[in-house]
Amino acid sequence: MSDRVRTALGPLELPSPVLTAAGCGGTGRELAPFFDLGRLGAFTTTSVTAQPRAGRPTPRVAETPSGLLTAMGMPGPGIETFLERDLPWLVEQDVRTIVSLAGHSVEEFAELAHRLRGVPGVAAVEVNVACPNVADRGRMFARHPAAAAAAIRAVRDGTRPGTPVLAKLAPDATDIVTIALACVDAGADGLTLINTMEGMAIDTGTLRPALTGVSGGLSGPALRPVAVRCVYQVHAALPHTPIIGTGGVATGLDALELILAGASAVAVGTALFHDPLAVPRVLRELEEALAARRIERLADAVGLAHRPAGFVPPQVRPHEPEKERTP
Amino acid sequence: MSDRVRTALGPLELPSPVLTAAGCGGTGRELAPFFDLGRLGAFTTTSVTAQPRAGRPTPRVAETPSGLLTAMGMPGPGIETFLERDLPWLVEQDVRTIVSLAGHSVEEFAELAHRLRGVPGVAAVEVNVACPNVADRGRMFARHPAAAAAAIRAVRDGTRPGTPVLAKLAPDATDIVTIALACVDAGADGLTLINTMEGMAIDTGTLRPALTGVSGGLSGPALRPVAVRCVYQVHAALPHTPIIGTGGVATGLDALELILAGASAVAVGTALFHDPLAVPRVLRELEEALAARRIERLADAVGLAHRPAGFVPPQVRPHEPEKERTP
Amino acid sequence: MSDTPVQTSATVLTVRQVQDYHAMTLVAPAIAERFRPGQFVAAAVGGAHTARLVRRCFGVHEVKSDYGGTVEVVFADTEPGTGWLAGLRSRDQLDLVGPLGRPFRLPRDPVGCVLTGGGPGAASLFALADTLLRRGCKVHFVLAGPSARQVFGSRMAQRVGDTAAIVTEDGSVGEEGTLDDVLPRVLQETGADVVYGCGPTDLLRTITQIAGELGLPSQVSVEEFLQRTGACGTGLCMTCMLPVHGEDGVTRMVRACADGPVLRGDRVRWSDLGTIPFDALGAPRVLSVTEGGSR
Amino acid sequence: MSDTPVQTSATVLTVRQVQDYHAMTLVAPAIAERFRPGQFVAAAVGGAHTARLVRRCFGVHEVKSDYGGTVEVVFADTEPGTGWLAGLRSRDQLDLVGPLGRPFRLPRDPVGCVLTGGGPGAASLFALADTLLRRGCKVHFVLAGPSARQVFGSRMAQRVGDTAAIVTEDGSVGEEGTLDDVLPRVLQETGADVVYGCGPTDLLRTITQIAGELGLPSQVSVEEFLQRTGACGTGLCMTCMLPVHGEDGVTRMVRACADGPVLRGDRVRWSDLGTIPFDALGAPRVLSVTEGGSR
C-alpha cells in the first residue's frame, strides 16, 4: 500500500482507508481465503452484544434494486465468546480491529465497554446506536439526540482515553446533523456514517412481508446517495471530526465520492456479499483514481467537494479530548 | 380496462390504479404520442406554483444506482399559465387530473387553492409539502407535523368539499406516521407516499457536487423499499385513509407490492423517463398479476400484507369529511 | 491453499438444453481443480451494470479437465436471475466464486451408496457419483419428483449408476409414487451403507427419516433452504441460519452455506427450519421489543 | 401518427469499428420510417437487470431500407454506458425510443449548405447531407477537432460532399488550425446560404458567431449540452433546460431534447448555458432559501 492512501481517524493511523463494515465481514475467517487481511485498513466486527443472540428467524434478507434489505436481529456469540474466540484470532492475524458494540440500554452499553476495557487488539470502539432502546419502547437510540448521546457517553466513559470511540448513526432521522452533534458533544471521537435505512419488501408470491422482521435495513449502492449526503452535511458542521463513510461502496470511485464529501476512511459492507475481494479491489481503484487526479495524499481529498462552496454552513468545533474519568 | 383494476380514492373513482407521479409526466402532451392518455388512472401535474419559476440552473439530475437524483427548484409556468394553457388541454383530452400545488408559505398554499377553486377538470388536489417553508428558514413543511398540517389546512379550507385533498409526504422524517396523522387531522382526505428522499452525488471528475442544488431528491427503484415501508406503516395507523403509493414503481409487481402494503393506487414517476410506455405496461402487468393470484377486485388486495400480522398497531380513525367552510 | 475458494471470470464454453433445463459448461480451471462433490459455485447475474446484488448459487454437475478445467451447472430459466444466465452465449464471461461450502463426506471403503435427489439440484449427485465410482463404491440412484419435468438426469442415472430407480407422483417417468414407496425398498435391496441427498427440503427430510429408521447415516445438501434464505454463499452475511443440534445436545444456528450445504441429515431440526427453536443457543427468552428492523 | 416516436426492441445487425468509433446498425423499421435528420434515438443500457435508468442518446448516422428499415449510430466506448453497447453482438436486442427531438429545418430551394461538426456527433451530419443532396442542395463539409481521433467521418465527407475541409489543432488530419481559420473561408468560397452544426458546445457557439457575422442563418444541434444535463430525451423530466430568446425578446428556459436538439444558433444564449439568466422568464428575483433539494 502506497503512502498516497495512508489515513488517520484522529489518533488512529491506518495504512489504508478501506475497511470492512460492521456485520459484513463475518468473523474475518471467511474473508481470509480470498485475500491477505493485512490489506484491510481495519476490520470492523459484527456488533457485539452482552449475551449470545440467535437473532431473527429466516428469511432475514431480501434483494431489492441495487440494494439488500436485512433484518438480522443482532445475532452474535455474545461478548464472552467474542473475547475468547473471535478477537484473539484477529489479533493473531495482525488485523487492526474496530469492535462494534450493540446494547439495548445505556447500562448494557456501559457493561460492554467495561468488558472491553484494556483488552489488547482493540484499535477503536464503534457504538452502534441503531439499536432498539428497550427503555424507549424499542425506538432506536440513533433517532433521538439525547438517547444517542447517552449511549456514547456510557461507552466513552468506560473506554480507555487513548482508544477512539466512534458513533455509528442511521439516516432515519429528520436531521442527522443534530444527532451527530449530540454524539460528538457526548465524547465521540469520530463518526461512522451511515447504518442502513429502514425499508421493507413484500413477497408478491406469499402476499406477506418478505422478512420475518417485517421491516429491515436497506443497504448497498441504492443507499449511496443518502450516505454521501449525510457525510457531506455532517462534515460541513463538524469539519474536524473524522468520519468513516459507509453505504453502498462497491468501487474506488464510490469510495472517492465519500472521501470528497468528508470521510477520512470508508467501510465496505454489502459489496462483500457480491464480491468477497471487494476491499482490495476498492483500495486499488481508489489508489488509481487519486493518482489520476494528481492527489498525492488522501488527506488532501477529504472534504474537497466542500471547496469552493459559495455558502459556508455554520461550523462547530468538536469537543476537546476528554480526560480519563472514573467509569 | 377490466373491472378487476377499478379503484377509488375516497369519493374519487378511478378506472385504473396506475397514475403518473407529480413532475414526471410533463404537461401530458409529451406522453400522448406514446399511448392513449385515457388509459391513465389519473394524470398528476407538476407542482404548480404561484409565480412562473425557471427553477435551478443545470445540472439538475444525476444518475445513481437504480435511482435518479434531481434538484429541480420547482420549475413551472405558474398557476396563471397553468390554468390558461396546461389544464384546459388535459380537460380537452378527457384526462382525469390531480393538480399538485407547491407553496413556499402557508399563505401561498391558501392562495393557490383559492385560484383553483371551482376550476373544472380538477379530480383532486395534491399538496406537495416537500417544499421549503420560507417562514421556517427553508425547512421542508414535510419534516414537521405542525408545518405540514398548516399547509394542508390552508388548502383544505380553500378547496370545494367534494374535491379530495391529498397530502404528499417525503420520507426524510424521524417518524412519517406522525406527519401523516397530523395531515389527516388537518383535513387531508388521502395521502401520497412518498416524495423523493434527500441524497447527494459528487462528480468524481470535477470533484464538486454533481447538482447545482448540492443535494437533491432520490427517486426510482432504489427508493422502493422505503416507499413500501412508509405505505405499510401509515396504512397500519390509518387503515381507512386512501393512499397513493409512489416510489420506484417500474413493473406490475412493484405496483402490487405497494398495494399489498396499503396503497389504493400507485403513481409512476422516474420509470417514465426510462420507459415512456411504463403506465400502460404496469397496468397490464398488474392486471395479469392480480388474475394469476385470483384476486378479483383490486380493493381486496389493498393492505393484504397486514393480514394476518401477529401484532396489530394502534389504529386511528380518519377525520370525517369536512363541511364547507368560508375560505 | 488449493482447498480455498477463488473469484474468477469464467468463459462460457457451451449452453445446451437438457430436458427442461440448461446445462452450461464454463472454463474455470481454478475452480475445477479445487472442487469436491457437494460444493457449489456462486454466479453474479445481470452483467456489469446489474441491480441484482445477490449471487445465484449452483451445484456442480460435472467437472472436466478440458481447456485446463471446466465446470458444468444445470438450471431451469424460469426466474429472472437464471433467465439472464440462460441468455448467455458461448464466449461470454461469467463472474464466478467457488468452490464454496463443505463437500459430501466420502466413505473410506468401497461401500454401497444410495444417491437420492430431485429437481435441478440432483445435478450435484452426478459429480458425487463420479467420485464414488472411482473409489470403487457402488452407486444406486433414486430420483423422485412430482412429474418428469422435475426429475433431472433420469437417463444419465441409468447409464452411470449401478442401479437407478425413478419415481414420479404422476407416473410421467419411472414408477408412479413417492420417495416413501421406493427408497426403503432400494436401501434394502442394495444393502447400501450410506444415503446421500440433494433436492427440495421435504425430500431431504424424508431421506433422513427413512435412513434413520434403517440406522443408516445420511448426508444431505440443503441447497433449497440456502437459496431461499442466503445472500452471499461465502459465510459472511449470516442470513442462511438453520437449527442443527450438536454432539453435545445443544442446538445451534449454523450457516447453510459455510457450515453446509452438506449436513448430517440427523443433525438438522427439520421441523424447526425457518424458526429459532426456543432451546437454541441465543434464542430470545422473551420476544424482544424492536422498532422495525434492528440492525 | 407517423411523425411520433415509438418504443421498440431493435435487433443488432452489425457492429463495425470505424476509426476509433463503433458503428452499430440496428433493425428498427418504425424508427427508420419516421426519422428525419437531426433527430436522435435513446437506448436503454445495461440489459434487463440494469441499475442505470438514464437512456443514452445517439444521433443517427444513416438510415437504410434494408430489413424493413435500419438505423446506424456511431459512438466511442470510453464510458460505462457506451462500453456496454459496444459489447453487444449481432442478433442481440436493444430497447430503443425514437426518433426524438426536432429535426434540422431544410431549405425549400436547392441552396448551398455548409455542414460543420466534430466528434462522434458529426455522425448526424451524414444523414442530413443525404437528404440535402437528394433535394439538389450543394453540401460542403467542415469537420474540426483537436486531433484526428476527435474527427469522425473525414473520408466519408470527402466522398459524399461537394467539398470537404478538415481541420485539427495538431494537424494530425487535414489542415492545422481551428474552425475560426477555416469556416469563414469555406462560407465565402462556397457562397453558402445556410450553416448546419453538430458537435461540442464550443464549436456550435463558434459556428453561430461566424455565421452571424456573415448574416447567415445557422441551425445547430445541442447534443452535448443535452447529454450532460438530460435524463429522458422525451421532454418529460425538464432537466435539460437552456436559455433561448424568442422573437418577442423574452428569454425562456427551453428543453434541449424536445424543443431541440436542433435550435437556431442565434437564439441560444451561449454565454449563459448552465445558468438561469436574471432576465429569463421565471428567474428567481432573490436567491431563494431552500433546504437541500426542493422538489
Ligand SMILES: Cc1cc2nc3c(=O)[nH]c(=O)nc-3n(C[C@H](O)[C@H](O)[C@H](O)COP(=O)(O)OP(=O)(O)OC[C@H]3O[C@@H](n4cnc5c(N)ncnc54)[C@H](O)[C@@H]3O)c2cc1C
Ligand atoms: C447451494 C445451491 C445450489 C443450487 N444449485 C442449483 C442448481 O444446480 N440448479 C438450479 O437451477 N438452481 C440451483 N440453485 C438455486 C439457484 O441458485 C437459483 O436461486 C434458483 O434457480 C432461482 O432462480 P433465479 O435466480 O433465476 O431466481 P430469481 O427470481 O432471480 O431469484 C429468486 C429470489 O431468490 C433470491 N436468490 C436467488 N439465489 C440466491 C442465493 N444464492 N442466495 C440468496 N438469495 C438468492 C433472489 O434474491 C431472489 O429474491 C441452487 C441454490 C443453492 C443455494
Ligand SMILES: Cc1cc2nc3c(=O)[nH]c(=O)nc-3n(C[C@H](O)[C@H](O)[C@H](O)COP(=O)(O)OP(=O)(O)OC[C@H]3O[C@@H](n4cnc5c(N)ncnc54)[C@H](O)[C@@H]3O)c2cc1C
Ligand atoms: C441528442 C444526443 C445525441 C448524441 N449522439 C451521440 C452520438 O452520435 N455518438 C456518441 O458517441 N454519443 C452521442 N451522444 C452522447 C451519448 O448519449 C453518451 O451520453 C455519451 O457517449 C457518453 O457515453 P456513456 O453513456 O458511455 O457515458 P456514461 O459514463 O455511461 O454516462 C455519462 C453520464 O452522462 C449521463 N448520461 C449519459 N447519457 C445521457 C442522456 N442521454 N441523458 C442524460 N444523461 C445522460 C449518465 O447519467 C452519466 O452520468 C449523444 C447525446 C445526445 C443527448
Ligand SMILES: Cc1cc2nc3c(=O)[nH]c(=O)nc-3n(C[C@H](O)[C@H](O)[C@H](O)COP(=O)(O)O)c2cc1C
Ligand atoms: C447483513 C448485514 C449486517 C449488518 N450488521 C451490522 C452490525 O452488526 N452493526 C452495525 O453497526 N451495522 C451493521 N450493518 C450495517 C453495515 O455495517 C453498513 O453500515 C450498511 O450496510 C451500509 O453499508 P453497505 O451499503 O456497504 O452495506 C449490517 C449490514 C448488513 C447488510
Ligand SMILES: Cc1cc2nc3c(=O)[nH]c(=O)nc-3n(C[C@H](O)[C@H](O)[C@H](O)COP(=O)(O)O)c2cc1C
Ligand atoms: C424530475 C422529477 C420531478 C418531480 N417533480 C415533482 C413535483 O413537482 N411535485 C411533487 O410532489 N413531486 C415531484 N417529484 C416526485 C415524484 O412525484 C415521486 O414522488 C418520486 O419521484 C418517487 O417516485 P418515482 O420513484 O416513481 O419517481 C418529482 C420527481 C422527479 C424525479
Ligand code: FES
Ligand atoms: S448465505 Fe451468507 S452466510 Fe450463508
Ligand code: FES
Ligand atoms: S432530457 Fe428530459 S426533458 Fe429533456
